[in-house]
Amino acid sequence: MLKIKNQLLLLMVLATAMGCGIYNFTGGDVGTAKTFQVNYFQNYASQNPGSTFEPGVDRDFTLALQDLILNQTSLDLVKANGDLLYEGEIVEYRVSPMSATAQQNAAQNRLSIAVQVRFFNNTKDNVDFEQRFSFFFDYPANSQLATVKDEAHQIIFERITQDIFNKSLADW
Numbered sequence: 001m002l003k004i005k006n007q008l009l010l011l012m013v014l015a016t017a018m019g020c021g022i023y024n025f026t027g028g029d030v031g032t033a034k035t036f037q038v039n040y041f042q043n044y045a046s047q048n049p050g051s052t053f054e055p056g057v058d059r060d061f062t063l064a065l066q067d068l069i070l071n072q073t074s075l076d077l078v079k080a081n082g083d084l085l086y087e088g089e090i091v092e093y094r095v096s097p098m099s100a101t102a103q104q105n106a107a108q109n110r111l112s113i114a115v116q117v118r119f120f121n122n123t124k125d126n127v128d129f130e131q132r133f134s135f136f137f138d139y140p141a142n143s144q145l146a147t148v149k150d151e152a153h154q155i156i157f158e159r160i161t162q163d164i165f166n167k168s169l170a171d172w
Contacts, residue, residue, distance in 0.1 A: 029169055030084075032123045036075045037082025038066045041115065045093035054093045057153070061090060061115065064157040068165055086164070088117040091132070095145060098138060111145065112136040113156050119168045131167065135159040 043058040045051040065086060066077055075084065092114035099107045114134035121127045137152035139145075145152075 030073050030075055031121070033075060033083035033121065035078045035082045036069055036073075036084040037078050037080065037086070038062055038069070039085070039087035041065075041087070042089050043093075044089045044091055045113075048092050048094075050096075051092045051094045057093060057113070058090055060153060061113075061157055061160075065161045065164065068161040072165060073169065083121070083123050084168070085120040085122070086117060086168070088115055090114070091116045092134065097141065107141055108138050109141050109143075109145075110136050110138050111149075111152050111156070113153075113160070115160055115164075117164055119164075121168070127168075129167065133160045133163050133167075135163075 039062075041058050041062045043053060045057075046053040069075060069086075070077055090113065092112060094112045096110050096112065097108070098110045112134060113136075114132055116130070116132050118130045119128060135156045137148070137155050139148045139152065
């Protein structure tokens with residue numbers, strides 16, 4: 001009787017594992033894709049009224065997206081002819097006052113970053129998209145952006161890159 005229960009349990013585990021198909025442990029459905037390409041995200045934020053140009057944010061964002069996909073899939077990063085292609089621009093980099101004190105001074109500032117992304121899947125039809133992704137980081141108004149910039153970029157990039165990953169590969 002114990003042998004039959006063990007065999008049934010093994011059969012259920014195998015059926016569950018086989019039902020997962022081509023999904024990896026992070027939930028990304030890469031289909032038949034083997035490679036991905038992330039083109040350099042140019043920084044066009046200064047073309048948006050109220051936004052400023054932040055040197056290096058384009059490089060840092062491009063690397064953050066590459067790293068996330070490398071870490072959450074089994075895909076290989078290539079420089080050209082990727083099965084999956086990510087490209088776009090940084091379209092907003094803005095610091096705005098968020099709340100005021102009784103003296104009408106800013107109590108908190110918000111750094112907002114927005115990225116326009118185009119995704120092309122050369123192995124699957126009808127999944128390409130173009131979409132704007134954005135997120136923000138609030139910090140005390142008495143702090144300079146330079147003192148919180150590294151933390152702010154890390155948090156913002158983490159959220160935006162995960163949103164891009166979910167939109168392109170999670171298929172939820």
